[in-house]
Amino acid sequence: MADYVVTGATLIDGTGAEPVANAALFVHDGRVAWAGPMNQLPAEVRKADEVDAAGRWVIPGLIDAHVHICWNGRESVLDLIHRDRDLIILEAVDTVRRILETGTTTVRDIGGHDYVEMSIRKAITAGHIAGPRMRTSGKVIAMTGGHAYFIAREADGPDDVRRAAREQIKAGADTVKLMATGGAATPGQDVMASQLTVEELAAAVGAAHAMGRTVATHCHGTGGIKNSVLAGVDSIEHGTYLDEETADLMVERGTALVLTQGVARPDPDKVPPGQQAEYERLEKIFDALTERTRQSIQIAREKGVLIGSGTDAGGNALAPHDFSMARELECLVEGGFTPLKALTIVTRNNAGILRWTNELGTLEPGKLADFVILNADPLDNIRNVRQIHAVYKGGTRI
Ligand SMILES: [Zn+2]
Structure with missing residues (x-):
């Protein structure tokens, strides 16, 4: 699988951290190799194929x-x-x-x-x-x-x-x-x-x-x-x-x-x-x-x-x-969680409950490249998790 870098999106990495605007996500061999602000992207990564996601949002699967x-x-x-x-x-x-x-x-x-x-x-x-x-x-x-x-x-x-x-x-x-x-x-x-x-x-x-x-x-x-x-x-x-x-x-x-x-x-x-x-x-x-x-x-x-x-x-x-996980996220937000916290529950927390945090749940280096690119901001309105542009599993677009 060829390396590629997803560029320009707002990254919500699943750790519970605040989103990173104008971010880059470098995928190598089906795994996240680097994630962070575009302007800090390591020089050698810049040669990788580019997946332009400007104006979109990236969340963990x-x-x-x-x-x-x-x-x-x-x-x-x-x-x-x-x-x-x-x-x-x-x-x-x-x-x-x-x-x-x-x-x-x-x-x-x-x-x-x-x-x-x-x-x-x-x-x-x-x-x-x-x-x-x-x-x-x-x-x-x-x-x-x-x-x-x-x-x-x-x-x-x-x-x-x-x-x-x-x-x-x-x-x-x-x-x-x-x-x-x-x-x-x-x-x-x-x-x-x-x-x-x-x-x-x-x-x-x-x-x-x-x-x-x-x-x-x-x-x-x-x-x-x-x-x-x-x-x-x-x-x-x-x-x-x-x-x-x-x-x-x-x-x-x-x-x-x-x-x-x-x-x-x-x-x-x-x-x-x-x-x-x-x-x-x-x-x-x-x-x-x-x-x-x-x-x-x-x-x-x-x-x-x-x-x-x-x-x-x-x-x-x-x-x-x-779209039943979207419904679940909507219920979590109605139940008083912020959209960011709700997303953390269904990514990082669930990975922990499944005993799979070594590979899943967040978009950090070393994790499997399971992620979703959205057309609208899920933190603005959690219903936007239904606005799917692309789904990636193990770095491969579905
Ligand atoms: Zn049941």
Whole structure:
């Protein structure tokens, strides 16, 4: 790959630093080799090919820390599991391409289907199909009849949960995902109810950490969040009913909170065909979750909990994969974060939660050249992350 230098754009590097106007980004061998103001560009770099980005903005590729690529987000998972497996695969191929085209260059699949997501990752890595870099969790682990049991490896008791965690790692999981409370996508469940016990969760944590993997738990109710933190999990997904005491514990133990706000705020004008009843079922639950999540964010910010963010796209019939990280950024800004802070959450912070900071999340020398060139200023209006001029992954334009 030929070296090139992106010139003239305003650079937002993902570290949280203020933007650099009239910047240069030198890409060598698919990685960032130099980034900074144009007038400080080293002399030898000036001979490289130039990509003129004057009047535009460069941001790191977005990272979605919570997504389900096997599900299309237009139909419920309960319906999709009965579909022909080949069709699920072919649709996932289309989904990952669209995710990449909207500027999300890395995702963490946090609940797959029959290890289809593992094959999709292999196909992306091999270059057979276009898609983001991926972390995967394999099958979610739930207690018998627990949240999303219909796609889960059901497990009961510490020994069985430990074995279930090891099965996912054997299949290729980077993260073990467990259900610590009920969930909205499973009809008839109480989102406040705790599911797996501290002992069961801790068994999975022990197995995962021994193999260098992380653990994430789906949590709405306070009890499940607390159980997870006490068990030593690495990230709390959703975290709807976080309280101050548990937030203190998260800071103490370094537990991250992965917010998923957009999924609970579907656009009433864009309800997919045939999903009106599902919309009506979920609307009230979602309103309550959204309302309480605002409080959780406030508590997490005040206490200094590490915050990440994901779309949960695919997680239900009202969660499409279209520009969903943009939606997440908009929700973060509505939740009180500055656009710069919101961008830092979905780049640097998410890279940390995915244990990928050595290569991703910021546009600093040595990192993979995953970046997006925008036609409008995302710090002026976060909606401008939808104004995509070009997406680069590993230095190659998509
Ligand atoms: Zn999810």
